[in-house]
Amino acid sequence: EIVLTQSPATLSLSPGERATLSCRASQSVSSSLAWYQQKPGQAPRLLIYDSSNRATGIPARFSGSGSGTDFSLTISSLEPEDFAVYYCQLRTGDWPPKLTFGPGTLVDIK
Amino acid sequence: QVQLVESGGGVVQPGGSLRLSCAASGFTLSNFAMLWVRQPPGKGLDWVALITYDGSSKSYADSVKGRFAISRDQSKNTLYLQMNSLRAEDSAIYYCAREVTGYYPHYWGQGALVTVSS
Numbered sequence: 502e503i504v505l506t507q508s509p510a511t512l513s514l515s516p517g518e519r520a521t522l523s524c525r526a527s528q529s530v531s532s533s534l535a536w537y538q539q540k541p542g543q544a545p546r547l548l549i550y551d552s553s554n555r556a557t558g559i560p561a562r563f564s565g566s567g568s569g570t571d572f573s574l575t576i577s578s579l580e581p582e583d584f585a586v587y588y589c590q591l592r593t594g595d596w597p598p599k600l601t602f603g604p605g606t607l608v609d610i611k
Numbered sequence: 612q613v614q615l616v617e618s619g620g621g622v623v624q625p626g627g628s629l630r631l632s633c634a635a636s637g638f639t640l641s642n643f644a645m646l647w648v649r650q651p652p653g654k655g656l657d658w659v660a661l662i663t664y665d666g667s668s669k670s671y672a673d674s675v676k677g678r679f680a681i682s683r684d685q686s687k688n689t690l691y692l693q694m695n696s697l698r699a700e701d702s703a704i705y706y707c708a709r710e711v712t713g714y715y716p717h718y719w720g721q722g723a724l725v726t727v728s729s
Contacts (some may be wrong), residue, residue, distance in 0.1 A: 502673075508653050535654070535715045545648075545656060546721035551713060557620055588656055590715070597668040600646070602657035 503528045505589055512536040513611040515531035520576040522606045524589035529569045536565055536574045539605075540585045548587075549574060576608075584610050613637040613718045615707050620723030630725055633707030635695050640683050641665065644710045645690045647681060648720075650701035657703070660692065660724040661714060675701075697727045 513519055513566040523602045524534065532552040537545040548563035552572060559610040562577045576583055619631040631647075647659040660681040661670045669681050680693040690707050705723050708716030 527676055533713070539612075539656075544722060545716070546719075547717045550715045550717075556711070556717060590656070595660060595669040595670070597663055598717075599672070600648075600661065600672050600714070600716075602648075602656040602658060604700060605655045 503530060503593065503601060504590060505515050505591060505601055505607045507589060509606060509607060510604075511607045513609055514579055514581050515611045516581055518579050519610055520574075520579055522574040522587055522589075522608070523576070524571045524606040525566075526572075526573040526591060530591045531594070532568045533594070534572050534589045535592075536563075536567075537588045537590060538583075538585045541587065545588065558594075565580075575611070579608070584608055612720050613709065615706045615709065615718060615720035617698065617705065617707055617720045617723035619674040620728045622728060624729050625698060625727055627727070628683075628693070628695045629697065629725060631688055631694070631705055631707075631725070633692075633720055635688045635690065635709070638709070639692050640690060641685050644714050645681075645683065646708045646710070646714070646716050647690075647692045647705060648716060648719075649701075649705045649725075651700075659705070662690070672674045674709070691717055697725075699727050701725065 506525045507525045536549040539545040553565045586605045593599045614636045616634045678696045707720045709718040711717040
């Protein structure tokens, strides 16, 4: 079973600052990794899929990178609405595929 | 416009059963893979089950395999999650979701709360 680890658990930043979130897999997952944003009381929102592709309607300040076991999500300049919990998620190469979510990173206002 | 509306949540005793429904509109279920994802209150996301676009293949998290079953009714354009032998640790908000590509949950419902308690 592949396990995802996210760091840091909490990231305290100010609006306008750059945020870099990390996601590490216990085994290589190629580029089959996504990132989600979740705000309190809301369903998650897909930001990035296949490691670096932005989902429809996602602002360009969100970018993803990585392959194999190490991935990152970067928010180039934090807007007030970006303070939320961020989850990474992998898709296995099994058929049919299985999914696993990381434990999440809280980005809160410093 | 894609819309997913879950129903069927509630309180059930340990060992009991519950069936969640997810009514889809704005698209045809048989064209997309569908998923169930759950979230215990105050905790992280936990994938539950997946059904491929043609319904021919299904996969489950190890924690629910043998107890839960994902299915769909094309005539009603509705996705289901049959949950049997429920345990306290199954208590969560259950979201249905639709992929756009690559089995990644893209469109999400508002969630249905399931509480397993005596």
